[in-house]
Amino acid sequence: MSPNDATTLAPQHAGILPGKPQPFYLDNGQGEKSVVFDTLFTILLTGDETDDQYDVFSCEGNAGDIIPAHIHPFTHEIFFVMDGAVHLWMDDEKGFKDDHVLTSGGFGYVPKGTIHAFRMEATSKIMGVSSAGFARFFHAMGRPTDKPGIPSPEEFYIPPFEQMKAAGELYGTVFRPDYNFLED
Structure with missing residues (x-):
């Protein structure tokens, strides 16, 4: 069973996306949603709907801490800032x-095998595109929710280390605690 397989979804996410290539619509705030730390990740499209070509998701949150350095050995990732400002580091x-602060309309491409990290510098919304099979990493890292929008502090979810490790192993994400972009 592929980690992208719709049958592996939490009950809250089942049936939101069609699970196969067919036309469909989502209104603002719809999609498969999970809270990871202080950020809402909403999956809009997966490899199930694209014949295993790509995933599309959004993430939205307030200015906060840097997402730890990590690498995806098999996944390409795109950052498109729809609103706000996002600091993106890559090596x-x-x-x-290099690092760069992307503002509304800014675009960043992280090829597979590139160490990267990001931090929202202001209240921001990012549209992400990745290689197929990656987006549900956010479900494995987070807690499902039905609520759209930026989570309030009582909704934040700090995943236990074992959950982070398991999600990384399943979805090809290697955390690099030895690498710190901020010390450069």
């Missing part, structure tokens, strides 16, 4: 090492 360990 491909082949000569490209």
Whole structure:
């Protein structure tokens, strides 16, 4: 069973997306939603609907802490800032090492195998696109919710380390606690 398989979903997420390639619509605030730390991740499209080509998701939150450095050995990832400001750090360990604050309309591409991290510098909403099969990582890391919008402090969810580790193993995310972009 693929980690992208709709049959692995929490009951709250079952039936929101069609689970196969067919036309459909989602209104504002709809999609498969999970809270990870202080951020809402909403999955809009998965490999189930795209013949395993790509996933589409959004994340929205307030200014906060840096998401820890990590790498996806098999997943390409796109950041498109719909609103706000997002600081993106990248190091491909082949000569490209940089950081940039993306504002509304800004775009960043993180190829597979690139160490990266990000931090929302203001209340922000990001549209993400990734290789198929990755987006449900956010469900594995988070807590399902039906509520749209930025979570309030009582809704924050700090996953236990074992949950983070298991999600990373299942969805090809390697956390790099040894790597700190902020010390550069």
